[in-house]
Amino acid sequence: MSAAIKERSRKEYKAQEERLRAVWANPAGWRYWTSVNNYQIGLWYGSAAFVFMLFAGALALLMRLQLAVPDNDFLSADLFNQAFTLHGTVMMFLFAVPIFEAVAIFLLPPMLGAREMPFPRLGAFGFWSFFLGGIFVCGSIFFNAAPSSGWFMYPPLATDKELSGIGADIWLLGLSFIEVASIAAAIELIVGIMKCRAPGMRINLMPLFAWYLLIVAGMILFAFPPLIAGDLLFEMERMFDWPFFDAARGGNPLLWQHLFWIFGHPEVYIIFLPAVALMAMIVPTFSQRPIVGYSWIVLAAVGTGFLSFGLWVHHMFATGLPQISLAFFSAASEAVAIPTGVQIFVFIATMLAGRVIFSTPMLFGTGGLAIFVIGGLTGVMVALAPFDWQAHDTYFVVAHLHYVLIGGMLFPVVAGLYYYYPLIEAKKLSDRLGRLAFWLMFCGFNIAFFPMHLSGLRGMPRRVFTYPAEIGWDWLNLISTAGAFIFAAGVLVVVFDVLRPKHREPRGEVNPWNAGTLEWISEPEENWGVRSIPIVRSRYPLWDQKDLARKVNEGRYYLPDAEEGQREGLVTSVLDADPIQVLRVGGTSHVTIVSALSLGAAFIALTFHWWIATALAAIICLCAVIYWLWTGTAEIPEKPEKDVGLGLSLPLYASGPDSVGWWAMFITMVGDGTAFASLVFGYFFYWTIHADFTEGIAGPDAVWSLAAAILFAAAWGLMVAARTINRRGATPAMRGLLVLSLLTTVAASAAGFAGPWSPGMDPTSHVYPAIVWILVIWVLAHAAVGTLMQAYCLARSLAGRLTPKHDMDLSNVVLYWHFLLVTAVITFAVIGLFPAAM
Amino acid sequence: MRLIPKEVETLWTLFTAPVVWIAHFLVCYIGAAIYCAKPELVGLSFSAVRAGIAAATVIALSLIALSAWLAWRQWGFGTDDPPHDDPTSRDRSLFQGFATLLLSGLSFIAVIFTAMPALFLTECIR
Numbered sequence: 004m005s006a007a008i009k010e011r012s013r014k015e016y017k018a019q020e021e022r023l024r025a026v027w028a029n030p031a032g033w034r035y036w037t038s039v040n041n042y043q044i045g046l047w048y049g050s051a052a053f054v055f056m057l058f059a060g061a062l063a064l065l066m067r068l069q070l071a072v073p074d075n076d077f078l079s080a081d082l083f084n085q086a087f088t089l090h091g092t093v094m095m096f097l098f099a100v101p102i103f104e105a106v107a108i109f110l111l112p113p114m115l116g117a118r119e120m121p122f123p124r125l126g127a128f129g130f131w132s133f134f135l136g137g138i139f140v141c142g143s144i145f146f147n148a149a150p151s152s153g154w155f156m157y158p159p160l161a162t163d164k165e166l167s168g169i170g171a172d173i174w175l176l177g178l179s180f181i182e183v184a185s186i187a188a189a190i191e192l193i194v195g196i197m198k199c200r201a202p203g204m205r206i207n208l209m210p211l212f213a214w215y216l217l218i219v220a221g222m223i224l225f226a227f228p229p230l231i232a233g234d235l236l237f238e239m240e241r242m243f244d245w246p247f248f249d250a251a252r253g254g255n256p257l258l259w260q261h262l263f264w265i266f267g268h269p270e271v272y273i274i275f276l277p278a279v280a281l282m283a284m285i286v287p288t289f290s291q292r293p294i295v296g297y298s299w300i301v302l303a304a305v306g307t308g309f310l311s312f313g314l315w316v317h318h319m320f321a322t323g324l325p326q327i328s329l330a331f332f333s334a335a336s337e338a339v340a341i342p343t344g345v346q347i348f349v350f351i352a353t354m355l356a357g358r359v360i361f362s363t364p365m366l367f368g369t370g371g372l373a374i375f376v377i378g379g380l381t382g383v384m385v386a387l388a389p390f391d392w393q394a395h396d397t398y399f400v401v402a403h404l405h406y407v408l409i410g411g412m413l414f415p416v417v418a419g420l421y422y423y424y425p426l427i428e429a430k431k432l433s434d435r436l437g438r439l440a441f442w443l444m445f446c447g448f449n450i451a452f453f454p455m456h457l458s459g460l461r462g463m464p465r466r467v468f469t470y471p472a473e474i475g476w477d478w479l480n481l482i483s484t485a486g487a488f489i490f491a492a493g494v495l496v497v498v499f500d501v502l503r504p505k506h507r508e509p510r511g512e513v514n515p516w517n518a519g520t521l522e523w524i525s526e527p528e529e530n531w532g533v534r535s536i537p538i539v540r541s542r543y544p545l546w547d548q549k550d551l552a553r554k555v556n557e558g559r560y561y562l563p564d565a566e567e568g569q570r571e572g573l574v575t576s577v578l579d580a581d582p583i584q585v586l587r588v589g590g591t592s593h594v595t596i597v598s599a600l601s602l603g604a605a606f607i608a609l610t611f612h613w614w615i616a617t618a619l620a621a622i623i624c625l626c627a628v629i630y631w632l633w634t635g636t637a638e639i640p641e642k643p644e645k646d647v648g649l650g651l652s653l654p655l656y657a658s659g660p661d662s663v664g665w666w667a668m669f670i671t672m673v674g675d676g677t678a679f680a681s682l683v684f685g686y687f688f689y690w691t692i693h694a695d696f697t698e699g700i701a702g703p704d705a706v707w708s709l710a711a712a713i714l715f716a717a718a719w720g721l722m723v724a725a726r727t728i729n730r731r732g733a734t735p736a737m738r739g740l741l742v743l744s745l746l747t748t749v750a751a752s753a754a755g756f757a758g759p760w761s762p763g764m765d766p767t768s769h770v771y772p773a774i775v776w777i778l779v780i781w782v783l784a785h786a787a788v789g790t791l792m793q794a795y796c797l798a799r800s801l802a803g804r805l806t807p808k809h810d811m812d813l814s815n816v817v818l819y820w821h822f823l824l825v826t827a828v829i830t831f832a833v834i835g836l837f838p839a840a841m
Numbered sequence: 842m843r844l845i846p847k848e849v850e851t852l853w854t855l856f857t858a859p860v861v862w863i864a865h866f867l868v869c870y871i872g873a874a875i876y877c878a879k880p881e882l883v884g885l886s887f888s889a890v891r892a893g894i895a896a897a898t899v900i901a902l903s904l905i906a907l908s909a910w911l912a913w914r915q916w917g918f919g920t921d922d923p924p925h926d927d928p929t930s931r932d933r934s935l936f937q938g939f940a941t942l943l944l945s946g947l948s949f950i951a952v953i954f955t956a957m958p959a960l961f962l963t964e965c966i967r
Contacts, residue, residue, distance in 0.1 A: 691879060
């Protein structure tokens with residue numbers, strides 16, 4: 004009897020496993036590339052970023068060859084300019100930031116005990132955007148059309164079409180496109196970490212990697228939008244001659260520097276923190292004990308995240324700002340050393356308290372941190388304004404930034420590669436090759452970059468393509484070049500180690516390093532992340548919950564099955580991770596690729612001013628996105644609840660703040676609001692630098708502006724009312740209100756347009772009309788998206804996909820309208836009333 | 842009406858002190874930048890700017906001190922030692938309290954750092 008039951012349950016177990024495997028399986032053949040699974044996306048993302056890194060590294064070697072001897076003519080000045088611009092751009096935008104997104108997408112779901120990120124198709128869309136944008140930017144050098152004004156694109160050099168050519172447009176549009184991918188990743192990460200952890204994984208038990216990534220994703224949300232706003236102004240100047248950075252017409256190049264570095268300095272920490280996050284996973288494993296000072300790491304991550312936003316002007320110490328302004332930023336730059344130091348001490352304490360196994364990952368990790376500490380110390384030096392005035396724009400800064408970035412980012416990433424490689428292929432990389440690579444890279448790095456401190460102090464400016472012989476820089480540069488090639492040899496050893504065929508080696512164990520965190524129960528052969536979603540009771544569940552791995556793999560926890568043939572995960576509460584909902588996520592799809600490629604095509608066509616192609620691509624992209632939303636989001640489930648196992652039944656649908664979609668909208672709009680705030684900052688920036696910033700030009704008509712603000716408020720009120728009465732079941736009235744709100748929005752937009760149009764403000768004449776127009780255009784573009792959303796909700800309601808109980812779409816759209824209301828009211832109040840008040 | 846807020850269950854309190862720091866930082870920076878760009882706007886001297894920074898600093902430090910006290914209370918006034926890694930709501934709350942307290946400390950120091958230039962600088966030199 005009991006044997007029969009066992010046989011039946013064994014069969015049932017097999018059937019469950021088969022169903023689950025089928026649901027998560029990848030398509031075969033070329034359709035493989037339509038996969039949206041976090042495992043494949045993470046791997047492609049990481050590989051692409053790595054290839055871009057090798058490309059940018061090759062450019063660096065060309066530069067080093069050129070600089071090896073004085074008066075060299077290996078590269079022309081122009082090609083040298085393209086090489087260093089592309090080197091910096093690619094390393095920052097196509098390697099350092101994306102590689103962490105890749106690692107996070109790959110690692111987070113298994114680490115949090117989740118099946119998938121909450122928006123897998125968004126992740127795939129982000130990857131394809133990144134990939135296409137990256138190829139576009141990198142490829143430009145083969146047509147001698149790469150950007151050549153340095154990776155931070157300072158105007159007026161970069162706004163001069165004669166001097167900068169099409170390269171600057173490629174930079175601006177290619178990178179704007181990639182920034183879209185970064186923000187997509189930030190949304191995915193924040194929602195994933197806050198809402199999709201395994202049940203029981205309270206915030207005090209969350210892996211430190213997740214803590215870091217949460218902070219970093221939040222930083223992306225506030226750091227990238229100012230750059231997007233800056234790109235917008237920049238491209239308007241280059242394309243339509245709006246004088247935002249042209250001093251002759253009231254513009255100012257310093258605004259670009261502000262916007263760029265409000266992005267650029269947090270960016271350094273956006274790169275650094277995930278790398279330390281890897282260390283926070285590696286150090287406990289090889290010390291075989293929990294991390295010492297978990298809360299202190301959280302302090303450091305959050306503290307660095309905030310303080311890093313108070314540092315941007317330290318890139319502008321030499322621009323002639325008032326000394327008190329410099330001093331504020333100098334102070335904050337010194338303060339950020341505190342949380343940065345805390346992390347290093349936490350790692351040292353953990354190593355001292357445990358028994359350290361000096362494996363290859365530890366070697367890369369600790370070696371990297373040693374390099375980073377040197378870079379950090381020179382950072383404290385250049386944070387002092389008087390010292391910076393001496394070192395500014397010299398090789399000292401080049402040395403400093405490479406010590407910080409290579410020590411704080413590249414070495415830990417290689418450590419992570421050696422550590423996590425068994426999750427990719429179930430085999431370790433070679434320990435012998437790893438050590439060889441480490442010593443080549445470590446020695447090569449120091450030989451290459453340490454002398455740059457000295458050449459910098461001897462006055463060698465960065466970005467010169469050659470130098471005369473008798474000036475005292477030659478042997479320092481020769482040493483640097485030799486070091487660079489040794490370093491590159493080390494990198495090649497790593498590449499060889501990854502690429503060499505390993506099929507003869509036996510399959511390794513599942514958790515080869517005896518690590519304590521959840522990602523180590525996932526098997527590379529399976530696509531489902533975890534066989535069943537466990538209950539977590541420890542920071543290091545594999546160390547403390549002895550039979551966890553076995554029970555997970557026997558399907559004894561939540562969601563061991565996929566009866567309805569849907570990809571499912573759990574949504575849990577933010578603080579205590581109590582299960583609250585079953586989340587159905589999108590599966591394999593073409594629509595992500597179509598939308599990314601069409602969006603990319605629109606950006607590329609824009610670069611070459613092919614207006615019709617741009618419009619066509621944009622329309623295709625819009626259709627693809629609408630199709631994506633219509634067929635893949637806010638689906639009404641076939642039943643309200645579902646049994647998830649262990650006697651628990653959870654709802655299949657949530658709306659409003661309970662739903663992940665609402666949070667995604669909220670986070671997107673916070674980023675969007677930051678970009679808007681940057682434009683408003685621009686408006687007031689122009690006000691401060693001029694005695695009369697309107698230059699006597701008549702401003703937008705106050706009555707029209709006021710009318711626009713009031714009409715937008717009315718449209719918003721109608722949207723809120725529509726949501727409320729829909730919940731009461733009055734569907735026809737809701738539809739009526741939607742139509743009314745749509746018409747009001749159109750009227751509001753017309754009034755907003757009439758504001759600057761009626762006095763005939765010409766945006767090319769002076770910066771004042773230009774900044775007014777850009778604010779109005781920003782609102783109008785958002786209003787246009789708002790009307791699309793209203794029409795979409797109407798269509799959903801008519802199609803029966805939006806009901807009084809299932810109103811996720813409407814609820815998210817109303818959230819969008821909250822933000823639109825704030826944007827519109829601020830804009831029209833500022834442009835309509837401020838000039839009169841002054 | 843109570844003077845001291847009740848204990849709340851949210852993640853956001855963790856960020857109170859750093860948010861105060863950033864607000865203080867922006868007030869100081871923007872205030873000084875506007876003054877140095879348009880000194881005639883309000884017709885005050887640089888001493889007034891310094892006094893303003895001092896006032897902002899006192900307010901910021903008081904708010905951070907309050908946040909620290911609330912965090913100390915959430916931490917159970919230090920009755921338990923870290924690591925706070927039990928799978929209970931209580932330990933989760935203690936962890937939040939402790940981390941918030943640490944962040945309050947860092948923010949307190951950072952606010953003082955930011956305010957210090959106003960001690961030494963007496964004019965808008967460039």
